[in-house]
Amino acid sequence: MLKNWAVVPTCLPIVRRRCHACASQRLRASGKFRVNANHKLLDAWLLALCTACGETAKLTVLERMTVRSIRPELLDRLHANDPGLTAELLQEPGVQRRNRFVLDWDNAWRLDTGGTDHLDLDVIDVAIRNAARIPVRPTRLIADGCGLSRAEVDRLITEGKVVSAVRLSGKLSGDFTFTLKR
Numbered sequence: 001m002l003k004n005w006a007v008v009p010t011c012l013p014i015v016r017r018r019c020h021a022c023a024s025q026r027l028r029a030s031g032k033f034r035v036n037a038n039h040k041l042l043d044a045w046l047l048a049l050c051t052a053c054g055e056t057a058k059l060t061v062l063e064r065m066t067v068r069s070i071r072p073e074l075l076d077r078l079h080a081n082d083p084g085l086t087a088e089l090l091q092e093p094g095v096q097r098r099n100r101f102v103l104d105w106d107n108a109w110r111l112d113t114g115g116t117d118h119l120d121l122d123v124i125d126v127a128i129r130n131a132a133r134i135p136v137r138p139t140r141l142i143a144d145g146c147g148l149s150r151a152e153v154d155r156l157i158t159e160g161k162v163v164s165a166v167r168l169s170g171k172l173s174g175d176f177t178f179t180l181k182r
Helices: 072-079 083-091 093-099 139-145 151-160
Strands: 002-009 014-016 026-038 041-051 057-068 102-104 109-112 125-128 162-164 176-181
Touching: 002 139, 026 057, 026 072, 026 083, 026 139, 041 083, 041 162, 057 093, 109 139, 125 139, 139 151, 139 176, 151 162
Parallel strands: 002 125
Antiparallel strands: 002 109, 014 026, 014 102, 026 041, 041 057, 125 176, 162 176
């Protein structure tokens, strides 16, 4: 029987970028936007606060865009400081590249296994859905979900008792499935 697990974000990740006021490398997204109009052109920024000094940094979302070229629902979400939009924009590769930052997901996600009824089974088929493109080691997910150590999971992989269509070493940020035979 196929079990469905999910990697779910619990809070917004830390933005890894140098603060302009101090030497800290950690910013926390405030969830607030600033929209500025200059004639018919709009700029929009996501505000982030330095975790060390509290200084505000602006992460560019829109730059010199005409009002007509922006979808009205996006503009409404910017004005309303929509927290869902904050999460979406932080994960958007274009915004990350433009503002030269990466996300630090440490302690910002959890694994939802839907219960512990699978721990007694000899063969488990699991589909893991990653809700927010969080880079995480598959061996860690298997270990946490099955109540095993990571060394034991590595041993099961080398013995061929954990099988998957994807490479289980390194980090993945997408969905995958695996089968565990005890």
